[in-house]
Amino acid sequence: MKQRMMMAALLAIIASPVCAATLSGAPRILDGNTIEIEQTKIRLSGIEAPETDQICLDAHGQKWACGIAARDELIKHSNGRTWDCHTTGVDVYRRSLGNCFIAGEDVNAWMVRSGWALLSARSAASYAIYEVVASNAYAGIWSGAFIAPWDWRHRNQSTIIIGASSVPSDVQELLLGSALLTDPPSQECLIKGTVGRKGERIYHLPGQNSYEQIDMTKNLGERWLCSESEATALGWRKAAR
Template sequence: MKTVRVARISVIAFGLFVVAASATQSAEIASGIPRIVDGDTVQIGSAKIRFAGIDAPETDQVCLDAKGEKWACGVTARDELIKYSAGRSWDCDLVGSDRYGRSLGKCFIEGGDISAWMVRSGWALSFVRYSHDYDRDEEIAREANAGLWAGAFIAPWDWRHRNAATVVLGALSVPVDAQKTLLGAVSSEGAPSPDCTIKASVGHGECIYHLPGDRWYGKMRMDPGKRWFCSVGEAEAAGCRAPKS
């Protein structure tokens, strides 16, 4: 009986080893110099990668600085990531995919976690709906009034669906009418940046983008529910498509 039991344990151990080995072999890694789409989305080769565990401002997102002035925080978050990357090669561990077909991953430069840097610098938030990996980095940014935390802003996940009940985050020094100002910062005020001129309509379960010069572009009023994008890649990464005709 003792011999049979040892053999059985050995078989189980071998089975676990095979499963672990298979999991290791199936893990995907993307390496190279990325094209940075926005503060939490990049492309390396053919892989479109959304950072797992964080959420950065949308490129059409507007925030308030410490003086209560509006600024294009989404564009700035993207540009800060571009500056931090500085043309260096990345290594990304891909851990799944999202509903838009993008790979979810954690990316590193010379072993340093890029998402941790983004959150700790105040250019992104810990995406607590899905992960608490970066909660401590967010605490550090908030205590230092770094990046977005120097003024007032709406969490990216709330900005995408903002309404009168939307909560405004940020420093205590921001004006008391911050919510009214941010909720009023609708797309009709113009593109957040001269290089972000793609218009998109979101509704009825789909998002359609329009480029300058197409037949619908000039007719589209950028009222609430519309989006600005800086590139076709960014619009498609957000689940938008070109018009059919």
């Protein structure tokens, strides 16, 4: 009972107005979910964009780095403009949770409407129509087949694959095969993230002693990362050597 009370108190603090703030500026975009303004990392609320290491299938059944594409489309849409982000609370990685706007346009909603993100469990009900619009238009990741970002992080052979009405017969092997991430999704994403025995998330840079010995097909908890800023924003720490 005492533990439950402590957890309830912690959640109340996290969600309290004390954690609320408004930040403005041209952001550094780390991935389709995460930006940085004035050294504050902000997680876009209510949406789930593909992870930067995530692979999808396009309209022709070919593999593509949809997580990198989602990030790059957000960078293109931002185009160096000023964002206004209203934050309330933090997530498990201590990122501020925020709704962001560019000249009054809801960026979170734009990501869903353009097919570069899905609704999360905490999304606004008004966003639902945007996901329908994106799926009907085969926009973004809806152009082919993909795994929901929350399932991608914990995928296995029974993970559901969604998207286009017709997919290749070998879709399971293409998106769930053990050798899927043997190579990085992009040549800019060369950082290796590994999970230790106690669940500790550690990233390894090219040139570090352990880098070449890491087999990225061995454990699905392992992933490629594109920058140290992205890694730290997602709760990874740098390997000692």
